[in-house]
Amino acid sequence: MVIDKAEAADKITLREIMDIETLLDEVMEKCRSVAPTYCEAKCPIHLDVKGYVKLIAEGKYAESLALIREKLPFPGILGRICSHPCETECQRGKVDHPVLARTLKRFVADREEIPNWDLTIKEQKKEKVAVVGSGPAGLMAAYELRKKGYQVTIIEALSHLGGMLRWGIPEYRLPRDIIDRELGIIDKLGVEVKLNTRIGESIALDDLAKDYEAVFLGIGSQISARLGLDGEDLQGIYHGIEFLRNVNMGEQVDIGNRVIVIGGGNVAVDVAHTCLKLGAKEVNLVCLECYEEMPAFKCEIEEAEKEDVKIHNSLGPKKLLRTGSTFSGVEFVRCTQVFDAEGHFNPTFDDCHTTTLEADTIVIAIGQVPDSAGLVKGSQLKVNDGNYLKVAPLTLRTNLEKVFAGGDAVTGPRSVVEALAMGREAAISIDRFIRGEDLSVNRDQEELYKNPLEMEIPSGIQKLDRTSMPVLPVEDRKGNFKEMELGFSEDIALREARKCLSCECLACKKNCEFLSHHDMNPREFAEKLMRDYSTDLTVPFSCNICNLCGKMCPEGLDTGKLCHEIRKKAVNDGLAPLPQHKSVHSHQKWGTSWVFKLSKADPRNKKQASRVFFPGCTLPSYSPDLVMKTYEYLRSKLPGTDIILNCCGGPSYLIGEMDRFQEILDGLEKQMEYLGDHEIITACAKCYHILKVHRPQWKIRSLYETMVAVGLPRSLPKTSGKVFSIHDCCPARYEEKFRQAVREVMRLLGCDIEEMEFSGEKTRCCGGGGMMAPVDPVLFEKIVGLRVNETPHDLVTYCAGCRQNFASQKKPTVHLLDLVFNRTWNHDRIKPAQNGKQRWKNRWILKRQLKRL
Ligand SMILES: Cc1cc2nc3c(=O)[nH]c(=O)nc-3n(C[C@H](O)[C@H](O)[C@H](O)COP(=O)(O)OP(=O)(O)OC[C@H]3O[C@@H](n4cnc5c(N)ncnc54)[C@H](O)[C@@H]3O)c2cc1C
Ligand code: SF4
Ligand code: SF4
Ligand code: SF4
Structure with missing residues (x-):
């Protein structure tokens, strides 16, 4: 062609x-x-967990806190009660235990004496936004919108800000001074607050919407779910949310000595603890789930048990017992299964097994629903079956154009951090809505977090015991609401932070x-x-x-x-090419000139042209003797084998001189045409790979495959029992057949092989790849050093260039052909690298010897 x-x-x-x-x-x-770490991806507000933990490990506590605050204005609160989804994904957990990132947050927050808040407002805007409800969702929406410059008013039904932070989560888990201190930022930012105002009662939602450019509804899930049994309003029967709210408001709640708590979640456990603190002598927590299935956090359950809360699993309440108009106990039946085959909540019971527990009080904590009836009244606002507010998933907009919603009111009871995340997303939508921008465009950042890192866990990490949280002794907890978890000391925090694997x-x-x-x-x-x-x-x-x-x-x-x-x-x-490539240029110029090039037919079988041996250029530079012996061997096994001396053009190819590379290949093609050969046997893996890719029409075989096929020479140097590591050169990573043939030759020679960690398709460069040595000699030395120190054994290479580089750092190295043809290989394995002059001389000697054949 x-x-x-x-x-x-x-x-x-x-x-x-x-x-x-x-x-x-x-x-x-x-x-x-730049992919998010596992912890950051899992965190609903995508805190830079790795970043703040690293700063703690370096003792930079204020910097760590500042980094947390870039996304979270309430670190002391979340540092105590966050449901810490980040920890469930923490990769350290695969070694021993997850990094306790939540408590590390608390550690830095607690060290700060006066809050160092960033109160910068981007640019004051005249538009007004109403935020209904001051739980985490409302607080976050208000914070973000105010930071963007809007005139924000929080409208809250109760007497203080905080939602469930204040009225749900008990004080022994979240002290009120921490809430007051951290929520202080809302006032400092200039957010207006209207307390004791319930939207849907004194002000209708539609009227509110008329006065503001946009409205955010963060009303939470405020009504406890009911059992639906007769007598649920008897004296002595409470429901979880209302019970905790009353206690948290400081109201007198009379519970008597014996209490039954119904429910297996965190709210039920909080209720059980609270009852003990209120003076109950006996608290029985009863739930449908078996112990392992209980949705409450395991550590919370264990703490409750330490305080003598008795847990009764797999029981469902059947009948509320009464003495007159007062509650006196519950009859339970055995629950045989909580979830059906599809995983839906669908409990089944065995009525034959009943249990009765007597008590003065029962607290039913089996879930919550939103109190949205007032909002819906007189408005077009749409809610779904459970009275949850309906929103568009990406933008959190309700069916009303200027009304947005988030938090438990939309999702049902979840967690503080999820409510915060929705508050932030709603703030983005409201900002765009007011500015007349598209609400949805580029809102797919969540996709980024669905595709986090993929990382192998580094080996050799020492396993450590789980860090336990210092807690108030059990005997000091009764009858008071003192904080139960005491937080980390500096020593513990540093140890914990240093466990982070800094995943990347x-x-x-x-x-x-x-x-x-x-x-x-x-x-x-x-x-x-x-x-x-x-x-x-x-x-x-x-x-x-x-x-x-x-x-x-x-x-x-x-x-x-x-x-x-x-x-x-x-x-x-x-x-x-760069000035540093002068030596590469001259190598290509002279190495492909007729001074060193040769096309010679097998002198004994000139007419039988069929294949050609192509030793490349590094092998002749290393040892004319090895080339001669290999060629003799090939001719004896495969008569009619010709020989070509030239270069495959690899150096030109690697430095990007594609025209020159093509020229060299064309020259090689002409030599093949001259000899009339149709198969090429290469000794070098680089030539093999380059020719395969750039002359796919050629039939190419490796020398070692050929050796395995025709058999090794009868008389071989003594090598058996010696252990070597094989260095595969870079192009060989793509050439499995080539690598396998090399190993088979080694096996036939009787050598033992101990493979290096980086070998085969994951081999490491000898340092000389890419013609980089003249461009960065220091880096070159470093890379050679790295490779030679990878194995204590002598190296075997099948590229003479790699052998040259290893010898330059005195690593005992042989070429595979040494083991086949060189009787003094054991002595020559420590032969130093040859200088340029010697290498040219070798090529010239080889050409002369071949010409004489
Ligand atoms: C006992 C208990 C313990 C919990 N423990 C944890 C925990 O440890 N970790 C965790 O992550 N999560 C916990 N949660 C869940 C968490 O508190 C909630 O998921 C979160 O507070 C929901 O935030 P929100 O802003 O959506 O609603 P809420 O916090 O419920 O706030 C809603 C606010 O809206 C107000 N409001 C309601 N209706 C109106 C109206 N019409 N007009 C004006 N204001 C109104 C309410 O008074 C309230 O202040 C717990 C919940 C409970 C009940
Ligand atoms: S290994 Fe990781 S960091 Fe490197 S290029 Fe691939 S994805 Fe990027
Ligand atoms: S080890 Fe560190 S960076 Fe990795 S997931 Fe855990 S906390 Fe995040
Ligand atoms: S030197 Fe590094 S960047 Fe370059 S090809 Fe090798 S592994 Fe990749």
Whole structure:
């Protein structure tokens, strides 16, 4: 086939340039170097957990707190009662126990004497927003909207701000001074607060909406669910939410000595603790679930048990017993199953097994629903079956144009941090709505968090015991609401923070000296290249183009390929090769000239042209003797084997000189045509790979595959019993057949192999890859050192260039052909690297010897 070379070169150049754009876009889109950590992804408000924990580990407590406050204005509160979903995903948990990120937050918050709030308001705006309800959802919405400059008014039905923080969660878990102190920021920011005002009673929702540009409804789930049994309003019967609210408001609640609490969740456990603190002598907590299924946090259940709360599992209340008009006990039946096969709450009972418990008081804590009836009255606001407010999932807008909602009122009872997250999202929607912007566009950030890191847990981490929270002794808890958990001391906090694995992807950088040396991840590198690729070309020219990064990367991103494309572009733009590439140029110029080139037919079988041995250029530079012996051997086994001396053009290819590379390949093709050969046997894996990719029409076989097929020479040097590690050169990572044949030859020689951690398709560069040595000699030395120190054994290479680099650091190394043909290999394994002059001389000697054949 006749190819127009100029046209082909032009096509390559244009295609390569287009490739750069695609590669850069791919890195920017897929590289996980900026992917959220597991903890951050799982946290509903996406706190930079890794960041604040790291600052604590460094003793920078104020900085840590400032970082937390960038997304969370209430660190002392969340530091105590957050449901800590981040901890469930913490990767340290795979080693021993999750990092206790929640309590670390409390640690930094508690150390601060005077709150150092950032009270900056972006830009004062005249538009007014009403926030109904001052639980976490309302507080967050108000905070965010005020920070954006809106005139915000919180309207709250009860006498204080806080919602369930104040009226639900008991004081022994969340002291009131902490709530007062942290909610102080609302006042400081200039948010107007109207207390004791219930929307839907004194003011109708529609009237409110007329006075404000937008309304946020964060009314929570305020009504306890009921059992639906006869006599549920008897004296001595309370419902969880109302019971806790009364206690938290300081009202006198008469509970007697014996209490039954119904429910297996956190609210029920809070109720049980509260009853003990109010003076109950006996508290029985009864629930449908078996112990393992109880939805309350295990640590909360354990603390309750320590305080002598008796837990009765798998029982459902059947009948409320009474003495006159007063409650006196409950008859229970055995609950055989709580959830059906589809996982839906659908309890089944065995009526034959009944149990009766007597008590003075029962508190029913089996769930809550919103009190939305007042809001709906006289308004078009839509609610669903359970009276929950209906919203669009992304924007949190209700069916009323200017009314938004979030928190437990929408989701049903959940958690503080989830309510905060919805408050923030609603604030974004309200801001956009007032500014007349699209509410939905670019609201898919959550997608980012659905795709967090993929990271292997580093090996060798010492396992530590779970850090236990110092708590108030059980005997000091009765009859008071003193805080139960005491928080971390500085020593404990430091130890805990230092457990963090600082999760990050960087599977590439962790295994690449080039990226570590330049302290950059591929995304940063791509960003830099997009800004200006030509500022410091020594960077892309000092990559080994070994492509290990691509193998290690979960997305398969190959920075080596990117560097190669940049090199080609630089050559195309006239900015490269660099002055440092002078030696590469002269290597290519002379090595492919007729001074060193040769095309010779097998002198004994000139007519039987069928295959050619192509030793490449590094093997002849290393040892003319080995090439001669190999060629003799091949001719004896496969008569009619010719020989070609030349280079595959690898160095030109690697420095991006594609025209020169094509020229060299064309020269090689002409040599093949001259000899009339149709199969090429290569000794070098780089030649093998390059020719396979760039001359796919050629029939190529490795020398070692051939050796396995035709059998090794009869007389071999003594090698058996010696242990070696094999260094696979970079191009061999793609050539499994080549690597397997090498190992089979070693086996036939009787050598023992101890593979290195980085071998096969995950092999590491010898240092010389990508022609980077002249560009960054210091980095080159470092990479060679890294590889030679990976094994205590002597190395076997099948690239003479790699052997040369290892010998430069005095690592005992042999070429595989030494073990087949060199009787003094044991002595030569410590032969020093040869200088340039010697290597040229060797090539010349080889050519002379071959010509004489
Ligand atoms: C006992 C108990 C313990 C809990 N413990 C934890 C815990 O440890 N960790 C955790 O993460 N979560 C916990 N939760 C859950 C958590 O408190 C809630 O998920 C969260 O408070 C919901 O926030 P919210 O803003 O949606 O509603 P709420 O906190 O319920 O606040 C709603 C507010 O709206 C007000 N309001 C209602 N109707 C009107 C109206 N019409 N007009 C004006 N104001 C109105 C209410 O008075 C209230 O102040 C607990 C809940 C309870 C009940
Ligand atoms: S180890 Fe550290 S960074 Fe990793 S998930 Fe846990 S807290 Fe987050
Ligand atoms: S391995 Fe490197 S290139 Fe691949 S995703 Fe991770 S950081 Fe990005
Ligand atoms: S090709 Fe090799 S040297 Fe270059 S970035 Fe990848 S691993 Fe590092």
